[in-house]
Amino acid sequence: MRTHALCKRYGRVHAVTDLDLEVREGDRFGLLGPNGSGKTTTVRMLLGLVLPTSGEVELLDGPVRKQALARIGALVEGPAFYGHLSGRANLRLFDAAGPGGPGRTRRRRIGEALEQVGLSGVDRRPVKAYSLGMRQRLGLAGALLRRPLLLVLDEPTNGLDPQGIREVRELLLQLNREGTTVLLSSHLLSEVEALCTRIAVMDRGRMVLQDDLAAFREPTGLIEVRTPLPQRAASVLGASVAAVDGEVVSVRSGDPAALNAALVEAGVPVVGLAQQRRSLEAAVLAVTGEGSDVLRR
Numbered sequence: 001m002r003t004h005a006l007c008k009r010y011g012r013v014h015a016v017t018d019l020d021l022e023v024r025e026g027d028r029f030g031l032l033g034p035n036g037s038g039k040t041t042t043v044r045m046l047l048g049l050v051l052p053t054s055g056e057v058e059l060l061d062g063p064v065r066k067q068a069l070a071r072i073g074a075l076v077e078g079p080a081f082y083g084h085l086s087g088r089a090n091l092r093l094f095d096a097a098g099p100g101g102p103g104r105t106r107r108r109r110i111g112e113a114l115e116q117v118g119l120s121g122v123d124r125r126p127v128k129a130y131s132l133g134m135r136q137r138l139g140l141a142g143a144l145l146r147r148p149l150l151l152v153l154d155e156p157t158n159g160l161d162p163q164g165i166r167e168v169r170e171l172l173l174q175l176n177r178e179g180t181t182v183l184l185s186s187h188l189l190s191e192v193e194a195l196c197t198r199i200a201v202m203d204r205g206r207m208v209l210q211d212d213l214a215a216f217r218e219p220t221g222l223i224e225v226r227t228p229l230p231q232r233a234a235s236v237l238g239a240s241v242a243a244v245d246g247e248v249v250s251v252r253s254g255d256p257a258a259l260n261a262a263l264v265e266a267g268v269p270v271v272g273l274a275q276q277r278r279s280l281e282a283a284v285l286a287v288t289g290e291g292s293d294v295l296r297r
Contacts, residue, residue, distance in 0.1 A: 001021075001022075001023040001046065001057075001058065001059055001060065001150065001181075001183070002020075002021060002022045002023070002057075002058045003019050003020060003021045003022075003042075003045075003046070003055060003056065003057050003058070004020055004055055004056045004058075005018050005019070005020065005054065005055040005056070006018070006019040006020075006021070006042070006045060006052050006054075006055035006056070006057060007019070007052060007053045007054045007055050008038075008041055008045060008050065008052050008053050009053045014205050015038050015041045015205055016038040016041050016042055016045070016052075016205045016206075017205045017206050018055075018206065018207075019038075019042060019055070019202075019205075019206070019207055020207060021042070021200060021207065021210070022210070023150075023181065023183050023198075024181075024198075025181055026176070026179075026181055027181055027182070027183075027197055027198050028172070028173075028176050028181075028182045028184070028195055028196045028197045028198070029181075029182065029183045029184065029196060029197070029198050029199070029200070030184050030185075030186065030192035030195070030196035030198070030199040030200070030213070031043070031183065031184065031185040031186075031199070031200055031202065032185075032186070032187075032189070032192060032199055032200070032201045032202070032284055033201055033202035033203055033284075033288060034203065034288050034289070036204075037202040037203050037204060037205065037288070038202050038204070038205040038206075039154070039185045039202055040076070040077060040154055040185065041205075042202070043074075043076055043152060043154050043183075043185055044076060045057060046059065046152060046183075047069065047072070047074050047076065047152060048069060049076070059072070059150075060072075060149060060150060070098070070146065071146070071148055071149045071150065072148050072149070072150045072151070072152060073142075073143035073144055073145070073146065073148035073150070073151045073152070074143055074151075074152040074153070075136075075139045075140055075142070075143045075152075075153045075154060075156055076152070076154045077154055077155070078135070078139075078158075079135060079136065079138065079139025079142065081127045081135065081138065082127065083126060083127050083128030084126050084127075084128065085126060085127060086122075086123055086124055086125060086126060086127065087114065087119055087122060087123070087125075087127055087130070087134075087138045087141070088110055088114065088123050090127060090138065090142075091110045091113065091114070091138075091141060091142055091145065092106060092110060094142050094145070095109070095110065095145050095146075098146075109145050109146070109147075110141075110145065113141040113142070113144045113145050114141050116141065116144060116171060117137040117138070117140050117141045117144070117168075117171070118137060118164075118167060119134065119137050119138060119141060122134070131159070132158070132159030133159040133160045133161065133164050135159070136156065136157070136158055136159050136160060137160075137164070137168075139156075140153070140156055140168065140171075144175075147180075148180060149179070149180060149181065150180070150181045150182075150183065151172070151175065151180050151181070151182045151183070152183045153172075153182070153183070153184050153185065154185045155185060155186055155187065156168060156172075156184065156186070157169075157186070157188065157191060165188075165191065169191065169194060169195050172184075172195060173195065182195075184196065189280050189281050189284065192213075192280065193213065193280050196213055197212065197213055197214075198210075198211070198212050198213060199211065199213055199216075199280070201283075201284055201287055201288060203287060203288040203289060204289065208287040208288065209283070209284075209287050213280070216278050216279075216280050216283045217277050217278060217280075218277065218278060219275050219276065219277055220276045220277065220278055221252065221254075221276075222242055222250045222251060222252060222253075222275075222276040223250070223251045223252075223253045223256050223259055223273060223274070223275060223276065224248050224249070224250055224251075224272075224273070224274050224275075224276045225248070225249045225250075225251055225259065225263065225270060225272075225273050226247055226248050226249075226270070226271045226272035226273070227247060227249065227263070227268055227269055227270055227271055228247060228269060228271065229268050229269065230244050230246070230247050230248070230249050231244070232266075232268050233249045233263055233268045234249055236262065236263060236266040236268060237249070237251055237259075237262070237263075240252045240253060247271070250276060256273055256275070259273070260273055
């Protein structure tokens with residue numbers, strides 16, 4: 001999946017501008033950004049739910065078209081269902097309404113999808129009695145019905161408890177190992193770090209960052225020393241100290257062993273010593289502004 005100079009305008013509002021996005025086969029790709037950054041609009045254009053003002057979208061092996069969409073599973077925003085029907089009945093209607101879902105295998109595929117998302121035991125309960133997390137699981141089951149080559153998910157863990165979040169993560173990892181490419185839009189940086197191999201960051205409708213996740217975890221060149229005597233440690237280490245934050249002293253050094261030896265020799269107790277690495281949170285905050293839900297005088 002890739003886009004070229006993709007734009008979407010609503011009157012004077014530029015929701016997405018000149019977006020060049022590339023999701024490679026086999027990726028677990030995280031799309032990040034504050035509220036109002038254009039993530040959901042982008043996802044909707046990728047799926048043909050919103051027409052772009054200009055630019056191109058290439059989906060799987062070509063432009064967006066019915067044949068390509070039949071091989072894609074999607075969960076965008078809050079899933080909508082018939083509240084008086086059971087989850088299984090909703091999935092039957094959903095599968096019958098779209099291409100690529102043969103009727104002869106429908107019952108088996110629905111059963112497998114419900115089992116995958118942990119809803120096999122609530123067949124007769126109407127969806128109106130489902131919790132938010134259960135509705136989210138049912139939406140994910142709908143995305144899995146046709147064993148997609150590409151899975152596009154917008155906030156898939158919304159409403160789930162920690163156990164549910166872990167279960168969904170493990171399911172997505174398993175699907176990816178079996179050949180499904182995953183595109184995930186989320187606010188949960190911890191989940192993106194645990195799941196994704198590549199990320200892109202959007203801000204105010206523009207792409208501001210796109211790279212392998214490993215690039216954000218590279219060493220900064222600093223060693224973090226944890227000690228109950230930070231000021232004394234800073235005095236011993238002198239000009240190599242970059243910062244002192246509580247009991248953590250950040251030091252410019254390429255030799256942790258020598259650093260530890262110098263502190264011990266000077267009588268400074270060392271509780272911990274580790275190479276400092278960039279965090280995804282710091283990288284995202286460095287290139288994005290405030291979300292659209294922030295109001296200031």
